Amino acid sequence: xxxxxxxxxxxxxxGGVQFHVRDLAEVLQARGHGVSVLAPADDDTPLPAYVxxxxxxxxxxxxxxxxxxxxxxxxxxxxxxxxxxxxFDVLHIHEPTSPSLSLLACWAATGAIVATFHTSNxxxxxxxxxxxxxxxxxxxxxxxxxxxxxxxxxLVEHVGGDxxxxxxxxxxxxxxAAEPREEWRGSSGTLGFIGRLxxxxxxxxTLLAALADVVAARPGVRLLVAxxxxxxxxxxxxEPEVRAAVTFLGVVSEVDKAxxxxxVDAYVAPNLGGESFGIVLVEAMAAGAPVVAxxxxxxxxxxxxxxxxVTFPTGDTAALAAALLQLLDDAPRRAALSTAAAAWVRRxxxxxxxxxxxxxxxxxAAGAGRVGEDSARPxxxxxRR
Numbered sequence: 001x002x003x004x005x006x007x008x009x010x011x012x013x014x015g016g017v018q019f020h021v022r023d024l025a026e027v028l029q030a031r032g033h034g035v036s037v038l039a040p041a042d043d044d045t046p047l048p049a050y051v052x053x054x055x056x057x058x059x060x061x062x063x064x065x066x067x068x069x070x071x072x073x074x075x076x077x078x079x080x081x082x083x084x085x086x087x088f089d090v091l092h093i094h095e096p097t098s099p100s101l102s103l104l105a106c107w108a109a110t111g112a113i114v115a116t117f118h119t120s121n122x123x124x125x126x127x128x129x130x131x132x133x134x135x136x137x138x139x140x141x142x143x144x145x146x147x148x149x150x151x152x153x154x155l156v157e158h159v160g161g162d163x164x165x166x167x168x169x170x171x172x173x174x175x176x177a178a179e180p181r182e183e184w185r186g187s188s189g190t191l192g193f194i195g196r197l198x199x200x201x202x203x204x205x206t207l208l209a210a211l212a213d214v215v216a217a218r219p220g221v222r223l224l225v226a227x228x229x230x231x232x233x234x235x236x237x238x239e240p241e242v243r244a245a246v247t248f249l250g251v252v253s254e255v256d257k258a259x260x261x262x263x264v265d266a267y268v269a270p271n272l273g274g275e276s277f278g279i280v281l282v283e284a285m286a287a288g289a290p291v292v293a294x295x296x297x298x299x300x301x302x303x304x305x306x307x308x309x310v311t312f313p314t315g316d317t318a319a320l321a322a323a324l325l326q327l328l329d330d331a332p333r334r335a336a337l338s339t340a341a342a343a344w345v346r347r348x349x350x351x352x353x354x355x356x357x358x359x360x361x362x363x364x365a366a367g368a369g370r371v372g373e374d375s376a377r378p379x380x381x382x383x384r385r
Contacts, residue, residue: 001361003028004088004371006079007039008069008100010057011047014228014251016279017094017118020147020168024092025050027169027354038082038101040070054078054101069100079104080373088371090114090361096141097134097159106137111371112364114357115141117163120150120276120298134159140374142364145357150298151276164360168279169353172345175286178258184247185263186222189328192264192289194257194280195271197229203270203294204234206317210270212242213321218328221245224260226252261287265334266327269293272315278302281309282348285341290334292323308341 007021018039025035025048035050040057047053055078057070079101083091089112096106096115106113115138144163146152152163184190191214195202204225214221223246225234231248238246252260261267267284269291275298282302284291291309293299303309310327312319327334346352 001089001365002034002087003036003361004082004086004091005035005037006091006093006102006105007037008095008098008102009040010069011039011041011051011053012045013057016168016277019279020116020118021094022048023169023171023350024354024357027350028358031354031358036082036086036088038079038105040101052082054082069098071099071101071104075101076104076108079108083109083371083373086371088112089365091371092116092357092361093141095119096137103134103137106140108374109371110140110369110374112361112368113141113371114143114145114360114364116145116147116166117151117155118147118276120148120154120274142368143360145360148277148298149301154276166353166356166360167348168277168282169350170279170282170286170345170348172286172349175258175261175283176288176342178255178262178287180263181256181259182263184222184224184260186220186245188218188220189222189266190264191221191223191324192226192260192267192284193223193270194226194252194260194267196227197225197231197234199229201272201274202227203272203315206270206272206315206320207268208235208238208242208246209317210321210324211245212239213318214324214328215242215245217325221328222247224249224264226250226257226260257283258287261289264289266290266292266324268320268324269299270320271296271299275299282345285309285338285345286348288338288342290327290337291341292320292327304344308337308344310337 009015009017025037028035037051038054041053042056043053055070091109092114093102093105094116096102145166146163147168155163226249235243261284267289271294275296278299281291293311294314295311310323312323
C-alpha cells in the first residue's frame with residue numbers, strides 16, 4: 001500500500017502532531033508500505049527521504065500555542081503536484097480543519113481519504129464560524145480518527161459526525177530500554193519536565209513555584225528541564241537556592257529524552273489547559289517514571305483516572321509541591337505506579353496503534369478509488385464561499 005500523509009505543522013519545530021506523523025511513517029515503512037509525507041519546510045531544510053517540503057511556514061497563534069503552517073496559492077500548487085505524482089492508495093490528513101496544507105489537501109483530493117483530529121478546543125468559535133468553508137472538504141473524508149475523547153468531542157460539537165478513537169502511539173520498548181544518566185540525578189531526588197519554556201499553557205511557572213517548597217524540604221533535589229525557550233527569563237524571579245536546583249538541557253534528542261525519563265524519580269506535567277492527549281505522559285510511563293500531572297480531563301484519561309499516576313488540581317502550586325514531596329518520600333509507591341503503568345501503556349504501543357490505523361486504511365481503500373486530484377473547483381472559489 002502506498003500512503004500519502006499530510007502534516008499541517010512545520011516539520012523542523014517539535015510538536016506532538018509532527019512526532020506522531022514521523023513515527024507513523026516509520027511504522028508503515030517497517031511493515032513494507034510506501035510513504036510520502038508532505039509538510040511545511042524550507043526547500044533547503046535537511047529532511048528524511050520520505051518528507052516532501054511544501055515551503056516555509058508562518059507562525060499563527062492558536063489554542064494557547066503558536067501553530068506554524070503555510071497556506072495560499074503556492075502551497076495549493078505544491079499540494080496538487082504532490083497528489084498528481086504520488087499515486088497513493090490512501091491519503092491520511094492530520095488536522096484537516098486547520099488553515100494549512102491539510103485543508104488544502106482535503107479540498108484538492110478525491111478517493112480514499114482518512115483524517116486524524118488532534119485538537120481539543122471545545123469553545124472554538126472560529127471552528128464553528130468556518131464550518132461553511134470546511135464542509136466541502138470534510139464531506140470527502142472516508143474515515144475520521146480522533147486521538148482522544150477530547151479531540152472527538154471537539155469534532156462532534158463543532159463539525160458534526162463522529163470519529164473512531166485511536167490514540168497517539170509510542171515505541172514503548174525504546175523508552176523502557178533507555179539508559180539513565182547518573183550525572184543528571186539529584187542527591188535528594190530528581191524531577192523532570194519537557195515542554196516549551198515560554199508557552200504558558202505548558203505550566204513551567206507553576207512547577208517552578210512549587211519547587212521552592214520541595215527544595216526547602218529536600219535540599220539537593222534536582223529538576224531537569226528540556227525544551228525551547230529563554231532559560232534565564234524562566235528562572236529570573238526564583239531564589240538562588242531554587243534556581244540552583246534547575247538544570248536546563250535545551251532541546252534534547254529522542255535518545256536523550258528517553259534517558260531523561262529513565263533518570264527521574266517523577267515526571268511532572270503541570271499543564272494549564274489546551275491538551276487533548278498528553279503523549280509525554282505515555283512516554284514517561286513507558287520509561288518507568290511515575291507521573292504527577294494536572295487534573296485535566298485528557299491527562300486523567302491517559303492516567304486511567306489516577307490509577308497509574310498522581311493528579312493535582314490544575315494550577316495549584318501548594319498541592320503540586322505536596323504531591324511531589326509525598327511521592328519522593330515513598331519509594332514503594334513510586335515502584336507500584338511504575339509497575340501498573342508499564343502494563344497500561346502497552347495500549348499505546350505503535351504495534352497496537354499501527355494495526356488499528358492500517359485496518360482503517362484497508363476499509364477506506366476498499367470502498368473508494370485511488371487518491372486523485374479534484375479539479376472541479378479551484379481553492380480560491382472555496383475560500384470565497
